[in-house]
Amino acid sequence: MATKRTEKTGVIASGAATRAETAPPPRSASLKRKTRETDVTVNLAIDGAGKAAVSTGVPFLDHMLESFARHGFFDLEIEATGDLAVDEHHTVEDVGIVLGKAFAEALGDRSGIRRFGEATVPLDEALCSVVVDISGRSYLAYNVTTAHERVGSFQTELVQDFMKALADNVGMNLHMNLLAGRNPHHIIEAAFKALARAMDQATSVEPRVSGALSTKGTLSA
Numbered sequence: 001m002a003t004k005r006t007e008k009t010g011v012i013a014s015g016a017a018t019r020a021e022t023a024p025p026p027r028s029a030s031l032k033r034k035t036r037e038t039d040v041t042v043n044l045a046i047d048g049a050g051k052a053a054v055s056t057g058v059p060f061l062d063h064m065l066e067s068f069a070r071h072g073f074f075d076l077e078i079e080a081t082g083d084l085a086v087d088e089h090h091t092v093e094d095v096g097i098v099l100g101k102a103f104a105e106a107l108g109d110r111s112g113i114r115r116f117g118e119a120t121v122p123l124d125e126a127l128c129s130v131v132v133d134i135s136g137r138s139y140l141a142y143n144v145t146t147a148h149e150r151v152g153s154f155q156t157e158l159v160q161d162f163m164k165a166l167a168d169n170v171g172m173n174l175h176m177n178l179l180a181g182r183n184p185h186h187i188i189e190a191a192f193k194a195l196a197r198a199m200d201q202a203t204s205v206e207p208r209v210s211g212a213l214s215t216k217g218t219l220s221a
């Protein structure tokens with residue numbers, strides 16, 4: 001079966017032109033999705049340096065995604081405009097959808113990846129555990145509820161909607177468990193950092209793997 005990886009020419013993938021002929025194709029994707037509610041553009045390079053430029057109109061989400069990029073060593077550009085006058089829900093969820101699709105496209109047929117990843121990350125009193133399996137099957141177990149309805153103006157429950165959209169569109173099993181925490185900013189930021197580290201591990205290439213790391217023989221179904 002042909003590898004689905006597509007060479008992209010987005011800004012963040014421009015370094016690829018200088019790579020040696022024998023280097024693997026850059027695992028990157030550039031996606032745009034426009035609906036009546038939102039307009040989202042994502043440029044993602046999985047094997048990046050953690051450079052991020054995120055502008056969604058939801059500053060708290062920008063802060064979380066920049067942290068996600070940095071700690072996952074993903075290069076990530078996101079531009080989103082949405083119907084924020086309604087509320088932030090459509091924008092947050094749709095950014096999760098397009099980011100998830102970008103990972104799915106950049107990973108191609110997922111051959112050679114470690115597939116599983118886990119990280120437990122503290123931020124002061126907060127401690128969050130994330131375990132992922134980039135298996136092609138999506139599942140979200142979300143136990144990161146905070147006692148606070150909002151961080152600033154951001155509704156904390158939107159984090160769960162973001163994670164569901166992400167897991168569904170990557171095709172990823174995502175377990176998030178808060179082990180300790182009081183401050184909702186700390187809790188959510190620890191969750192995004194743990195997600196970043198777990199996904200960095202799971203998406204990394206394991207030289208001992210030939211083909212898909214599955215007894216089924218495929219991770220893309």
Ligand SMILES: [Mn+2]
Pocket residue numbers: 063185189
């Ligand atoms: Mn912060």
